[in-house]
Amino acid sequence: MKKKILFSLILILNVIPISDVVASTKSSLVITAFANYLDSVNSGYSSGLSNAASTYEPQIKASQNKLIAAQAQFLNVNQVTILKTTSYSSSPPIVIDAVNCPTTHADCKSVVKSKEFISGEISTIYEFVGGVEAFTKNSFIQMNTGILQIIDSQIKDNLIKLNNPSGYNEAIATIRFETSNLDSLNKQYENVKNSLAFKRDTGLMVEPSILAAERAAKNSSNFDKAFVAALKFEQNRIRLNEIARAPWTYINSLKSLNSAIKVTRLSENADSVADNYSFINANKINTSCGTVFTSENEFKETFTQIAVIYKQATKTSIKL
DSSP states (O other), X not given: OHHHHHHHHHHHHHHSOHHHHHHHHHHHHHHHHHHHHHHHHHHHHHHHHHHHHHHHHHHHHHHHHHHHHHHHHHHHHOEEEEOSOOBSSSSSOBOOOSBOOXXXXXXXXXXXXXXXXXXXXXXXXXXXXXXXXXTTXXXXXXXXXXXXXXXXXXXXXXXXXXXXXHHHHHHHHHHHHHHHHHHHHHHHHHHHHHHHHXXXXXXXXXXXXXXXXXXXXXXXXXHHHHHHHHHHHHHHHHXXXXXXXXXXXXXXXXXXXXXXXXXXXXXXXXXXXXXXOOHHHHHHHHHHHTTTTTTSHHHHHHHHHHHHHHHHHHSOOOOO
């Protein structure tokens, strides 16, 4: 039995060149290494999002609840007393704004009637615009902050006084603090999410390495060189396509038109090579492009990371 197994193995090795076996093994190592790396990038992103959510979302919710409670408190302490009778015609005029007409003088701002507050009247400050979103939605915050600033100014100028200053000041202090706090928390949360997304997107840029390893496996004699060539080819193909698909707005002469036609044809050739990949034809595309695209910083930085993972998997160093 052992002799039969040994004989069968010898036959297989005679049929498959040793270089092909080595390349196949190297290709598998590289594909596995990059697949694992991409999995770790995606899982790290998911884990980071989960951690950020557990950190920020409870704080954001708590701040929102405090704002809603303070707004409810405000409705119970927003009563004011008018200290001066207003005049819209004297010089300088006395104007009171952001205050409702008192129930006893509901026409105080009527265009066709007196339009005046009377000293000693009791009234209330305007309710905030936007309801529960008054200090959580940017389109409302500016209007409601303006109401508070007007009231501050009119209290300072002795046009009105608060009937419950301690309750009012407590509610408004909470509103002002939590509005700022909520804005800060939302920005921090968004920055963390953007940072995680950037890190994920940067990590995912090594994804073409798997395709490069599959293509390089076809060239069993020199897998390392074929892998680098395949990476360069894919970079050149993608960038050629981007230029070929760009609007023609930059074409302002026959010379630029001729250049655009050449790029389009080279892009079509690259797509044709990709459909039926070979190391020789890929190198022709790479030679035609030179280092125009492979010298771009983003590609070089990605290649540096690819080279690290490649060496970890194969114990071999690669370079552009």
